[in-house]
Amino acid sequence: MSHGAGLVRTTCSSSGGALGPGAGAAQPGASPLEGLLDPGYPRTHAALLKVAQMVTLLIAFICVRSSLWTDYSAYSYFEVVTICDLIMILAFYLVHLFRFYRVLTCISWPLSELLHYFIGTLLLLIASIVAASKSYNQSGLVAGAANQSPLA
Numbered sequence: 001m002s003h004g005a006g007l008v009r010t011t012c013s014s015s016g017g018a019l020g021p022g023a024g025a026a027q028p029g030a031s032p033l034e035g036l037l038d039p040g041y042p043r044t045h046a047a048l049l050k051v052a053q054m055v056t057l058l059i060a061f062i063c064v065r066s067s068l069w070t071d072y073s074a075y076s077y078f079e080v081v082t083i084c085d086l087i088m089i090l091a092f093y094l095v096h097l098f099r100f101y102r103v104l105t106c107i108s109w110p111l112s113e114l115l116h117y118f119i120g121t122l123l124l125l126i127a128s129i130v131a132a133s134k135s136y137n138q139s140g141l142v143a144g145a146a147n148q149s150p151l152a
Helices: 045-065 072-097 109-133 139-147
Strands: none
Touching: 045 072, 045 139, 072 109, 072 139, 109 139
16 A cells, blocks of 8 residues: 655755765774864964964063062952963864864854954953053063053
8 A cells, every 4th residue: 555655855965975884984094083183273374373372471471470569459460361361362272273163153253252352452451551550660570561562
């Protein structure tokens, strides 16, 4: 007894290559981590700029941390802002390096990076101005504050 022709729906895409027995199996010689790490990203301009930002933030933090403080609140704010900014830049670097942006598609990564850089620049500008005004001619504090000034 035939029930007639019906609508057949498939969930496979025809652009994915040949499908058949063993199509989901790993290719011989292919690394299981091949899709996880982006080996070309560390050589891009964006990655090199992120590394340069992290290095300058670390230098500014060390300059301020190793100096004698005269105003605890100004320099502790500067330290918090530099370390938080360094951690966020490292997080964005790792997101791009390990291609997490492909997995976490619910987040607009370019917009979140833009907001991070806008807010981080504003906070670093304020922290640098406050730290420079409270430095009292101590060379380490002046170097740390001037190192992170966006206008320098």
